[in-house]
Structure formats: C-alpha cells, structure tokens
Amino acid sequence: MPNLLKDESSPYLLQHAENPVEWYPWGTLAFERAQQLDRPVFLSVGYSSCHWCHVMEKDSFCRAELAEVLNSSYVSVKVDREERPDVDRVYMTFVQLTTGHGGWPMTLFLTPDLKPIFGATFIPFADTPQQPGLLSILKDFAQRWAAEKDKIKADSDAVFERMRSTFVYPEISPKDADSFFAPAAADRVLLEALDEFEASFDGRYGGFDAKPKFPTPCVLNFLAHTHCRLLVRVRASARKLLAQMGTSSSSSAVKEAPAPAPAEAEVDSSEDLPWGDRNREVTDEDRDNAQAHRGEAQALAAEGKLDEAVAAVTKAILLNPGSAILFAVRAEFLLKKGRLRAALRDCDHAVEISPIAARPLRVRGRVKAKLGLFEEAVLDLAKANQTDYDDDTYALLKELQATEVPKAAERRKREEQSAQIGITEAKATHCLHMMMYTLHCVSQGGITDHLAGGVARYSVDERWHVPHFEKMLYDNAQLVSTFCLAFRVDHRPLFQGFIRDTLAFVQREMTHPEGGFYSAQDADSLPTSSAVEPKEGAYYVWSHDEIVQLIKGVHPRAVEVFLPVFGIRPEGNVQPDSDPCGELRGSNVLYLENAPEIVAQHLGMPLEEVTGILAGCKAALWEARQKRPRPLLDDKIVTAWNGLMISAFATAYMVLHDEEYLAAARKAITFVRQKLYSVATETLHRCWRGGRVSQAVPPLHSDYAMFIQGLLDCYAGTGNPEMLRWALRLQKKADTLFGNAKEGSYYDYGEESMLPRLKEDHDGAEPSANAITALNLWRLGNTLQSAELLTQAKMVLLGCKKQMTAQPRSVTQLLVGVDVCSQPCLQVVVVGGTPGQATRDLLAPLTARLVVRYVLVHLQQGHELFKDVAYLSQVPNPPPAPLCVFLFEDFVLRGSATSGAEFGALLEGTHVL
Numbered sequence: 001m002p003n004l005l006k007d008e009s010s011p012y013l014l015q016h017a018e019n020p021v022e023w024y025p026w027g028t029l030a031f032e033r034a035q036q037l038d039r040p041v042f043l044s045v046g047y048s049s050c051h052w053c054h055v056m057e058k059d060s061f062c063r064a065e066l067a068e069v070l071n072s073s074y075v076s077v078k079v080d081r082e083e084r085p086d087v088d089r090v091y092m093t094f095v096q097l098t099t100g101h102g103g104w105p106m107t108l109f110l111t112p113d114l115k116p117i118f119g120a121t122f123i124p125f126a127d128t129p130q131q132p133g134l135l136s137i138l139k140d141f142a143q144r145w146a147a148e149k150d151k152i153k154a155d156s157d158a159v160f161e162r163m164r165s166t167f168v169y170p171e172i173s174p175k176d177a178d179s180f181f182a183p184a185a186a187d188r189v190l191l192e193a194l195d196e197f198e199a200s201f202d203g204r205y206g207g208f209d210a211k212p213k214f215p216t217p218c219v220l221n222f223l224a225h226t227h228c229r230l231l232v233r234v235r236a237s238a239r240k241l242l243a244q245m246g247t248s249s250s251s252s253a254v255k256e257a258p259a260p261a262p263a264e265a266e267v268d269s270s271e272d273l274p275w276g277d278r279n280r281e282v283t284d285e286d287r288d289n290a291q292a293h294r295g296e297a298q299a300l301a302a303e304g305k306l307d308e309a310v311a312a313v314t315k316a317i318l319l320n321p322g323s324a325i326l327f328a329v330r331a332e333f334l335l336k337k338g339r340l341r342a343a344l345r346d347c348d349h350a351v352e353i354s355p356i357a358a359r360p361l362r363v364r365g366r367v368k369a370k371l372g373l374f375e376e377a378v379l380d381l382a383k384a385n386q387t388d389y390d391d392d393t394y395a396l397l398k399e400l401q402a403t404e405v406p407k408a409a410e411r412r413k414r415e416e417q418s419a420q421i422g423i424t425e426a427k428a429t430h431c432l433h434m435m436m437y438t439l440h441c442v443s444q445g446g447i448t449d450h451l452a453g454g455v456a457r458y459s460v461d462e463r464w465h466v467p468h469f470e471k472m473l474y475d476n477a478q479l480v481s482t483f484c485l486a487f488r489v490d491h492r493p494l495f496q497g498f499i500r501d502t503l504a505f506v507q508r509e510m511t512h513p514e515g516g517f518y519s520a521q522d523a524d525s526l527p528t529s530s531a532v533e534p535k536e537g538a539y540y541v542w543s544h545d546e547i548v549q550l551i552k553g554v555h556p557r558a559v560e561v562f563l564p565v566f567g568i569r570p571e572g573n574v575q576p577d578s579d580p581c582g583e584l585r586g587s588n589v590l591y592l593e594n595a596p597e598i599v600a601q602h603l604g605m606p607l608e609e610v611t612g613i614l615a616g617c618k619a620a621l622w623e624a625r626q627k628r629p630r631p632l633l634d635d636k637i638v639t640a641w642n643g644l645m646i647s648a649f650a651t652a653y654m655v656l657h658d659e660e661y662l663a664a665a666r667k668a669i670t671f672v673r674q675k676l677y678s679v680a681t682e683t684l685h686r687c688w689r690g691g692r693v694s695q696a697v698p699p700l701h702s703d704y705a706m707f708i709q710g711l712l713d714c715y716a717g718t719g720n721p722e723m724l725r726w727a728l729r730l731q732k733k734a735d736t737l738f739g740n741a742k743e744g745s746y747y748d749y750g751e752e753s754m755l756p757r758l759k760e761d762h763d764g765a766e767p768s769a770n771a772i773t774a775l776n777l778w779r780l781g782n783t784l785q786s787a788e789l790l791t792q793a794k795m796v797l798l799g800c801k802k803q804m805t806a807q808p809r810s811v812t813q814l815l816v817g818v819d820v821c822s823q824p825c826l827q828v829v830v831v832g833g834t835p836g837q838a839t840r841d842l843l844a845p846l847t848a849r850l851v852v853r854y855v856l857v858h859l860q861q862g863h864e865l866f867k868d869v870a871y872l873s874q875v876p877n878p879p880p881a882p883l884c885v886f887l888f889e890d891f892v893l894r895g896s897a898t899s900g901a902e903f904g905a906l907l908e909g910t911h912v913l
Contacts, residue, residue, distance in 0.1 A: 009689040010047040010080040011634045020067035023078045034075040034112040041110035042074040048634040049470040049520040053105045060125040073142035086749040095119035115156040169743045177794040186822035192809035206441035214458045217478035218763040220435045223810035225819045227431035276321030290316040311601035324354035335733035343367045359387035372405040443498045446589030446591035451622045453501030469537040471524040477644035484651045515667030517645045522632035541587035544570045554616040562617040567593030604752040636689040639703040665714045704734035705772040719858030744799025745770045761800040763813040771813035782855045827888035831879040845904030
C-alpha cells in the first residue's frame with residue numbers, strides 16, 4: 001500500500017512511495033505527528049540520481065522487518081535534497097561537525113522538535129564487524145528513547161545551541177570595504193588561495209588533489225580571473241619601471257611587457273604521447289624491438305619525417321618505458337617540431353628516471369633555452385657536460401652565460417616589486433595552464449560521454465577515467481560556461497567539441513518540450529531489458545567483444561583504429577580499486593587513451609580516414625546504446641539550475657555564434673516566466689514537475705541569484721532591455737526576501753522557515769548564491785552606473801569575509817567577486833543595429849580573448865532604463881554610424897569604433913588587458 005509520498009511530485013520521493021515504511025514528506029503533518037506521539041523523527045535525505053540512495057532503499061527501506069521498527073517507534077520523514085537544500089544544509093552541517101564527513105544518503109535521528117541527536121551517511125541494513133547495521137541502531141535507539149528521552153532531549157538542546165552559534169554572522173560597515181577591496185589587500189587574499197591550488201595541482205592528470213576527482217568549475221573560473229589579474233599587474237609594473245627608467249610608457253612599453261605563452265605551448269604537452277607503464281616487466285625481446293624502433297625513428301628523422309619519427313620512438317617507449325634515453329630521443333624530435341612543452345615534459349620524465357644521464361640533461365637545457373628559461377638551461381647544460389663533455393653544448397653554454405643570463409637577471413629585477421607579494425608572469429601563466437590542462441584532461445576522460453555528450457558528476461580515480469555515472473544539470477551547465485572561457489583563449493576543436501556535444505545532449509535528453517531543463521540522469525540502470533537489479537554505469541560501459549562485433553562492419557580497419565584510441569581491453573579497462581562493488585568487472589569505459597593523430601601515425605593512415613572511422617564507430621555504438629534500458633530521468637525543473645543552463649547557452653552563443661543556443665536560452669526564460677513565476681507577487685518558485693509547481697517547496701536565494709545571472713547573460717546576447725529590467729526587479733525581490741543590510745550577505749531562505757537561517761558562503765558542486773548575487777550586483781551596477789548597487793556587491797562579499805580569510809580555497813567564486821570589485825571595469829556600449837553577424841564582427845576582439853572584467857551594454861537611446869545613466873549621456877545621439885561601439889573604463893570614455901580592428905586597438909590601450 002502506498003505511503004504519503006505518493007502525492008508528491010519529486011521523483012526521489014516517488015521512488016519511495018511503495019516502501020513499507022510509513023514515510024512522511026517534510027512538513028507540519030509529520031512534525032505534529034511526532035510531537036503528538038512524542039516520538040523521535042527518523043530523517044532520510046537523498047536525491048533521485050544518487051547510487052547509494054538506491055542501494056539503501058533496496059537494502060533497508062524495502063524490508064518489512066525494518067519498516068515495522070520505524071513505523072512503531074519513529075516518525076519517518078523523506079527529503080529530496082534538491083528540492084530542499086535548506087533542510088539538507090542545516091542537518092549536513094550537524095553531520096559534518098559530529099562525524100568529520102558528509103554525503104548522501106544522509107541519515108539522522110531528531111527530537112520531535114527537529115533538533116539533531118545522531119547523524120550519519122549510508123548505513124547498511126545488517127551488522128558488520130566494523131559497525132552495527134541500521135536495524136540494530138533503530139532498535140537500540142528506540143529502547144534508549146523510551147528509557148531516557150529527557151536526557152536525550154537535553155543533550156540535543158545543548159548540541160543544537162553549539163551548532164547554532166556557528167550560524168552567527170557579524171555586522172559590517174561600508175567603510176570596511178575600502179581596506180578589504182584595496183588592490184594590494186585583495187591580491188593577498190587571492191594569492192593565498194592560489195598557493196593552495198598550486199600545491200595540490202595534479203601535473204600529470206590535471207585537477208586538484210587525489211581521487212575522487214571533481215571538475216570544480218568554480219576553481220577553474222577563479223584561475224582564469226587570477227591569470228588575467230596577475231598579468232595586468234605585471235604589465236602595470238613594467239610600465240612603471242620603464243617610466244622610471246625614462247622610457248615612454250606608451251604602446252612600446254606595452255609591447256615589452258610580459259604576455260602569456262601561446263595557448264599551444266600551454267597545453268601541448270605529452271598527454272597525447274604515452275609514457276607506458278614503468279612497472280611492467282621488460283624482456284630482452286622488448287629491449288631488442290625497442291632498439292629497432294629507435295633506429296627506425298632516427299632514420300625517419302634524418303629524412304625530415306618528424307611525425308613518423310615520434311610515432312616510431314613512441315613504440316619503443318611502450319616496449320621499454322624505463323629507458324631515459326628513449327624519452328630524450330623523443331624530446332629531440334619534439335624540439336625540432338617546436339613542441340617545446342611536450343619536449344620539456346619528456347625531458348623531465350627522463351631526468352626523473354636517470355638524474356645524471358647526460359643526454360636528457362643536454363636536451364632539456366636546449367629546450368629550456370628555447371623557452372627563455374636561460375638560467376635553468378645553463379644549470380642543465382653544465383651538469384650534462386660534467387658527465388659527458390660535448391663541444392656544441394659548451395659553445396651554447398658560453399653564449400647563454402654571456403648574453404641571455406644577464407638579460408634574464410635584469411628581467412627578474414624588473415619583476416621584484418610585484419614578486420614580493422607573489423605577482424609574477426610565471427604565476428599568471430601557471431594559472432592558465434592549470435585551468436586549460438584540467439579542462440583538456442576532463443574532455444578526454446571517461447567522465448565525459450564520448451558517444452552522446454554530457455559529463456558525469458565526478459571521477460572515482462585520479463585519471464578522470466571511471467566516473468560516478470550520474471549526470472547533473474548544474475555540472476554540465478557550469479562546465480560549458482567554463483569551457484567557453486577556455487575557448488576564448490584557444491579555439492581548439494577539442495574545447496568546441498565539448499561545448500557542442502554537451503549542449504546537444506542537454507537539448508536532446510534534458511529539455512522539456514516547452515523549454516525548461518530537467519535536473520539529472522541516474523547513475524544506475526538495468527543491464528538488459530530482462531534484468532531485475534539495476535547496476536551503476538550499465539548504460540554506458542561495454543565489453544571488448546561487444547564493441548568489436550558492433551564496429552567491425554564500419555570499416556576493415558575499424559577495430560585496430562577504435563580500440564587503441566579509446567583504451568579498450570579484452571579484460572576490461574576498469575581497475576579493481578575503481579570498482580569496489582565489482583559491478584564493472586570486465587567492462588570498458590570509453591576514454592581518449594591515445595590521440596587520433598598518434599594512432600594514425602602508428603598505423604600509417606591519413607588522419608582524415610582515422611577520424612571518419614572513429615565517427616562511424618561512435619555512431620554504431622550510439623545506435624546500439626539507444627536500445628538499452630535507459631537510466632532514470634529526474635524530470636523536475638529547478639529554477640536555480642535552469643538559470644545556470646540559460647547562462648551556459650547564452651555564453652556559448654557569444655563565443656560560437658550559434659543562433660540555436662540563444663533560442664534555447666530565450667525559450668527556457670519563457671518557461672520560467674510562465675511556469676515558475678508569480679506575476680501577482682513577483683516571486684519565483686523553486687520546482688516544477690508534471691504540470692504543477694511544488695507549493696510546499698519555498699523559493700531559495702540560489703533560485704533568484706542563478707536565474708538573474710541567466711537573464712543578464714541572455715541580455716548580453718540579445719540586447720533585449722526587458723531582460724535587464726526583469727533582472728533588476730527580481731534582485732529587489734531577493735533583497736526583500738533574503739537580504740540583511742547589517743550583515744551584508746544574503747540568507748539561503750526566507751523568514752518563514754522553521755530552521756535556523758543560514759548563509760551560503762561555500763562554493764562546492766554549485767557556486768554559492770552569495771557569490772553569484774555579488775557578481776550580479778556588480779554587473780548591474782556597472783551597467784547602470786549605480787554606486788548603490790556596486791556598494792551592495794561589496795557588502796555581500798564582506799559578509800563572507802570570515803570564510804574567505806579562513807578557508808579561501810573553499811570560496812573560489814566569491815574570490816572572483818573580490819577580483820572584479822577591486823579592479824577597473826570596462827563598459828562596452830553597442831549602439832545601433834540588432835544582435836547579429838555585424839554586431840558579432842564588431843565585438844570579435846572582445847569575445848575572442850580572455851577578458852573577464854567587463855559589462856556589455858546594448859544601448860537603446862531614449863529607453864527609460866538608460867535615461868538617467870550618467871556615463872551613457874556621453875554617447876552622441878544620433879550615433880556617428882549605424883552600428884558602433886563605445887568603450888568606457890570605470891565610466892570614463894576611452895573612444896569609439898565602427899570596425900572590429902578599431903575596437904581591438906581601443907581594447908589594447910586599456911588597463912583591463
């Protein structure tokens with residue numbers, strides 16, 4: 001017989017509607033029942049695409065034995081954390097404070113007045129040697145409650161009061177902003193966070209820390225902003241120094257200022273060139289074959305066939321991966337090709353294998369000289385000649401010591417002022433490298449769906465290979481926006497492909513016919529249509545034989561092309577430590593193990609032919625996968641996450657100029673206005689599903705913040721002032737519902753909640769609502785020249801100062817706010833015409849480079865929204881041309897342009913680049 005969850009709209013709650021447990025939804029009915037019976041509340045929190053939530057349901061909540069205990073001694077409440085993140089956050093705070101960790105499903109025992117007593121995450125049904133099972137815990141606690149409920153209540157009161165003390169927020173004053181947002185003070189906060197990321201960066205696989213590994217788009221956004229900030233500061237220092245030396249600080253000084261390394265040099269490293277397994281046992285036959293491949297490579301290089309030479313020596317490396325000389329040989333070929341970063345990485349690996357071998361040191365010295373690392377080059381070359389003297393090496397060493405090393409010393413002196421607080425060109429470059437390399441690795445890993453697009457929640461290993469297969473709307477939205485930032489730096493096909501494939505997945509599988517976006521796809525599915533038990537990843541993984549059978553008809557060489565590119569093994573490519581439950585044993589997760597270019601070289605095939613074969617194979621697998629039982633779709637539509645995806649489509653339009661993306665963003669906005677917005681009260685709702693709004697679910701600050709961001713991003717693409725107007729109205733409503741002028745930052749939810757009011761000051765899977773609101777206020781303030789809004793943006797950030805100074809690594813999107821509020825801003829004002837090809841051409845110098853501190857204003861002269869905006873009065877009416885752009889810097893006019901070339905020259909003269 002169904003329980004009370006049968007009338008809910010949440011897919012997660014409906015999954016439990018047939019449990020024998022007498023579940024209540026979160027609400028007064030459950031609480032009144034608990035107080036009437038004086039029973040403890042058993043609270044279970046999860047979400048529909050959570051693998052371990054499914055496991056706990058089957059393991060515990062479907063059992064009559066456990067249901068009997070819950071129904072007779074507890075009031076059981078189920079919560080969908082995606083509907084009620086306010087409930088989730090309060091009790092997750094308790095679990096993390098008392099256990100040191102958190103996660104889902106979350107399990108809590110509460111007093112009848114909802115104060116926490118005991119909390120945990122997943123609890124198995126049965127006892128184990130390590131811990132009691134859920135059934136035993138429920139029985140024992142029921143006995144304790146009957147015997148000493150007064151003591152338990154008193155203890156929970158004390159614990160709750162201690163927890164409540166962590167929710168006290170200090171009052172702030174606008175005068176505090178002057179010191180906190182001073183550029184030097186802001187630098188220190190940002191650099192402290194940067195130091196932590198540099199220390200934890202995984203130089204081999206990208207990302208930060210060890211497994212499990214999350215893409216962390218908030219972190220990558222922070223790195224993009226910090227790169228731009230440091231580069232601007234280094235250039236400013238160069239101008240100042242040159243001025244002190246009597247040199248004009250005009251355009252010649254700018255040309256001498258440091259610039260970021262080319263994008264190819266940043267990400268062109270040996271991730272495409274395998275290193276092999278140094279732990280494998282190498283036989284005498286392997287060594288002989290490796291030597292033969294090395295000889296073949298040397299002969300090919302002598303003929304000028306460097307690509308073929310690289311492929312040949314790579315074969316040798318795979319046979320004998322412990323040979324430092326082979327890596328040095330490959331590095332020599334890469335050096336000749338100009339692939340300096342790739343060559344340096346091979347050299348570093350060779351020196352790690354054999355620290356005193358002369359050849360790797362000699363090659364590394366030459367590579368470093370090409371990269372401008374002259375002092376390091378001298379050390380390597382000198383060490384190489386101590387081991388094995390060489391006349392050419394000696395000549396290069398002397399030349400560097402006589403000319404380039406003194407120049408490097410002068411440059412270092414020039415940077416000393418900035419370097420005292422950690423601002424160097426090297427740090428700026430490393431920020432960009434960490435961001436770009438991480439995105440590069442994510443796009444190649446198994447965390448990315450290489451058949452259908454979209455990205456999974458996280459990777460269980462450090463290589464981005466085996467994902468936790470659930471796909472969340474908010475992850476995909478944020479990553480698209482971050483990849484768009486990367487694409488502005490480097491127009492590589494890999495990044496564009498990720499953006500297009502992910503948005504195609506969202507349009508095809510995550511979009512309501514009327515335009516709203518669904519929430520998630522499950523990790524679990526039935527392996528076959530006749531199966532009874534779902535398995536994690538069953539929809540996505542393949543056996544070796546299955547792949548061979550499906551692709552062998554695509555092309556005579558399909559098998560020898562596809563298998564090495566995507567790392568397919570007969571025994572499966574999932575390591576046991578990535579599959580603790582054994583559900584993926586013998587399976588393969590598609591990931592780009594070898595670049596198509598390398599496989600094409602190895603097989604002696606044209607790259608175009610290999611690319612065509614791969615496309616045909618992927619189409620064959622995709623067609624076969626479509627016939628499998630699909631993962632559950634969580635089709636509730638959440639306002640906050642729709643805001644993030646609206647931003648993703650609008651941002652993708654700005655960099656890829658695909659009108660379909662702008663249309664998708666507009667359609668989603670219309671959906672929210674029609675289904676999730678009350679015109680009478682001017683309020684947003686949080687959730688919609690099956691034709692109705694979830695009235696029991698209150699709107700949250702995040703719903704307003706993220707949807708306003710989506711409106712502003714769509715305004716930048718459409719120029720429709722009504723989007724800007726609606727964003728302003730919603731911001732004022734959010735101020736009323738969630739704001740606190742004395743404390744600066746906003747509460748997560750309104751005053752009507754029975755829970756302690758919290759403020760989100762942590763950027764995790766989603767950016768904190770306070771971070772997004774601060775950026776929204778900054779954008780609105782710079783668009784409309786509103787000192788009030790700009791001050792309000794700073795006050796929101798000041799309200800989170802404690803967290804920013806104590807744990808800067810956990811608030812990276814808030815730190816993005818600190819960056820923009822402590823530096824000049826460009827106002828880019830477009831006049832005339834409508835958004836289209838002509839406008840895109842005019843703005844190309846802006847959208848095709850990494851500029852992060854600007855607002856784009858589509859000025860409709862005479863429109864009431866702009867009539868009292870002081871700086872816009874400097875724009876002549878009528879404008880000098882049918883379509884032109886005016887550039888302001890902190891509301892000071894810098895000039896105008898009627899062509900992309902003129903606009904690019906204007907941008908080069910600002911202090912924001």
